[in-house]
Amino acid sequence: MSDILLDVEDLRVRFPGLSGYTEAVRGLSFTLGRERLGIVGESGSGKSMTGRAILDLVPPPGEVTAKRMAFMGLDLLSMPHRERRALRGARMSMVMQDPKYSLNPVMTVGEQIAETWRIHNPGEAGQARERALAMLDAVRIRDPKHVYDLYPHEVSGGMGQRVMIAMVLVADPDLIIADEPTSALDVTVSMQVLAILDDLVSQRGLGLIFISHDLDLVRSFCDRVIVMYGGAVMETLNARDLDHAQHAYTKGLLNCLPRLDRVDANLPVFTRDPEWLK
Amino acid sequence: MASARSTAKLVSAEVTTFAITMLGLLLVTFLIGRVIPIDPVLAVVGDRAPPDVYDKARIALGLDKPLWQQFLTYLGQVARGEFGTSVMTSNPVILDIKRVFPATLELATLGTLIGVSLGIPLGVAAAVYKGRWPDNLVRILGLFGYSIPVFWLGLMGLLLFYAHLGWVGGPGRVSVAFDDLVTTKTGVLILDAILEGEWEVARDAFSHLILPASVLGFFSLAYISRMTRSFMINELSQAYILTARVKGASETRVIWRHALRNAAAPLATVIALSYAGLLEGSVLTETIFAWPGLGRYITASLLQADMNAVLGGTVVVGVVFISLNLFADIMARVFDPRTR
Structure with missing residues (x-):
């Protein structure tokens, strides 16, 4: 098996509208190994749509095209939706944004973790509870048996997001996409959740696509960074080189970050160049 | 999996609500029975009854007692299923x-x-x-x-x-x-x-x-x-539905198990x-x-x-x-x- 998990070339996502198409992603290309790839950009830059296109979850009537989209040697473009669904949750998965809304309110958290296992291992459904409990333990929940029977409204945001991670990892995927996994959490809780995610990704040697608009977070958490704007890639660089970014957009973004070691009366206003999208 | 105590509390709260609402309903039907311009005594004795017969029937029906006492009597009757006799069918209403x-x-x-x-x-x-x-x-x-x-x-x-x-x-x-x-x-x-x-x-x-x-x-x-x-359009647009799809759940499962529940x-x-x-x-x-x-x-x-x-x-x-x-x-x- 090659070390390349995901190979995407010229990915485009577009939505038909009254006056022609709106392009959400315009020609994104990247390869992903067993590493952490950050995708950053402002709202509407196409980060989330990229994640959903990989999972075959672009909402209708959106259209996904690409020259190439392969996952561990499997051609995702020619694969029927049924098979894409079988991959989803089992081999590639996604950590959603806000556990308050992305967990089903009428199922216990344990059931929701067990469900992922059961869907992909119908022959071993009897193990589902055990697996879910083990996963709860793996995301450092102290009393898994107690938490298993809680409903989402009975757990805190941080615990909810750990449950989410457990649910995503229980079926042992190779690739996970984390779509702003900590934006709904406060800073300390978000650090704890990231530490857990970090450990699990390293232990299991997963490929991670980390979607965020938090540059500092991506810098410390990821190996490589793709900077997107308006659905297109502005620049791809190593996370540690982020401070030496070449592209005007990346520089502009970094420049807008408030800093403790400098007094800014006003943060600079960001001017976007339409030329970037040409 | 709620504890037995909270279940008992809920049931008792519901039963109390039920009792209060019932009491309100019976008060309304009782008052309707008093304010309508149909004399319940005449309905029993007929409109050509002499005054002493009328008075006797009135006392027998308990209509000389204070209203609150009449209401208690009425509650007792309802509890026993006594709604009086129907004029139309001459059967007991019950x-x-x-x-x-x-x-x-x-x-x-x-x-x-x-x-x-x-x-x-x-x-x-x-x-x-x-x-x-x-x-x-x-x-x-x-x-x-x-x-x-x-x-x-x-x-x-x-x-x-x-x-x-x-x-x-x-x-x-x-x-x-x-x-x-x-x-x-x-x-x-x-x-x-x-x-x-x-x-x-x-x-x-x-x-x-x-x-x-x-x-x-x-x-x-x-x-x-x-x-x-x-209801379903609302539920299907929620984030937890996307979560279910991310997990690889089939559409059938997403619709019936997640959204409909x-x-x-x-x-x-x-x-x-x-x-x-x-x-x-x-x-x-x-x-x-x-x-x-x-x-x-x-x-x-x-x-x-x-x-x-x-x-x-x-x-x-x-x-x-x-x-x-x-x-x-x-x-x-x-x-x-x-x-x-």
Whole structure:
């Protein structure tokens, strides 16, 4: 098996509208190994749509095209939706944004973790509870048996997001996409959740696509960074080189970050160049 | 998995609500009985009775006592099922109700079963295929359900399925040949016939029941499918639905296990209200199908100024309504852990 998990070339996502198409992603290309790839950009830059296109979850009537989209040697473009669904949750998965809304309110958290296992291992459904409990333990929940029977409204945001991670990892995927996994959490809780995610990704040697608009977070958490704007890639660089970014957009973004070691009366206003999208 | 104590607390809270609402209902029916310009004494002694007879009857009825005492007496009577005698039928009102309520009960129950078993799948289909043909079909069906007058639909149904095609029985609960063939146990004719092993009678009763029940079921379907559609559209747009898809759940699972389970709590209320509406007795349907049900009984009593029967019927309707509300509340709590 090659070390390349995901190979995407010229990915485009577009939505038909009254006056022609709106392009959400315009020609994104990247390869992903067993590493952490950050995708950053402002709202509407196409980060989330990229994640959903990989999972075959672009909402209708959106259209996904690409020259190439392969996952561990499997051609995702020619694969029927049924098979894409079988991959989803089992081999590639996604950590959603806000556990308050992305967990089903009428199922216990344990059931929701067990469900992922059961869907992909119908022959071993009897193990589902055990697996879910083990996963709860793996995301450092102290009393898994107690938490298993809680409903989402009975757990805190941080615990909810750990449950989410457990649910995503229980079926042992190779690739996970984390779509702003900590934006709904406060800073300390978000650090704890990231530490857990970090450990699990390293232990299991997963490929991670980390979607965020938090540059500092991506810098410390990821190996490589793709900077997107308006659905297109502005620049791809190593996370540690982020401070030496070449592209005007990346520089502009970094420049807008408030800093403790400098007094800014006003943060600079960001001017976007339409030329970037040409 | 709520603890026994919290369950007990909930039940006691519900029972208290139930008792208070019942008391309010009985206060209203009691006061109606006092303020209407029909003298209950005259109803007993006739209007040519001499004054001493009138006074005796007045004392016998307890009307000389203070109002609060009369109300307590009334509560006691209701608890024992004493609603007085109907002027119209000269039977005790409770016996009349025991006869007419089961007729309405079987009609409303079958109607609601039809409405629920078709309305929920149709509403779900409309939500899933929102804006496409199944949705349009359901919306048109709903529009018909809301706008067709029930008497017209009933008459057309009789004309087509009874007069022309002969698929169903005509008006009435059972054909004349089978009248009084089974002894009344539950009052629900089909059930009584089955209990006695009279399959012929049961079949005949069903053929009389199915058409009026379908008419009511159609209206219930229109309402339930419309509400299901809107609840499901709301649920399907929630983030947890995307989560379920991310997990690899099939669409069937996403729709029925995830979305519908969340829509179940509000749906329980809608169904209970629709059922309660039918249990009040649908006067028009009962009239067209010569159905000896509660709606017709109360209406006829009202037109005859037969107040004992009207108030007795009102209490029954009230009890049904309050009980179903209670049931819907309990179901909502069962389906939605956040309300526990």
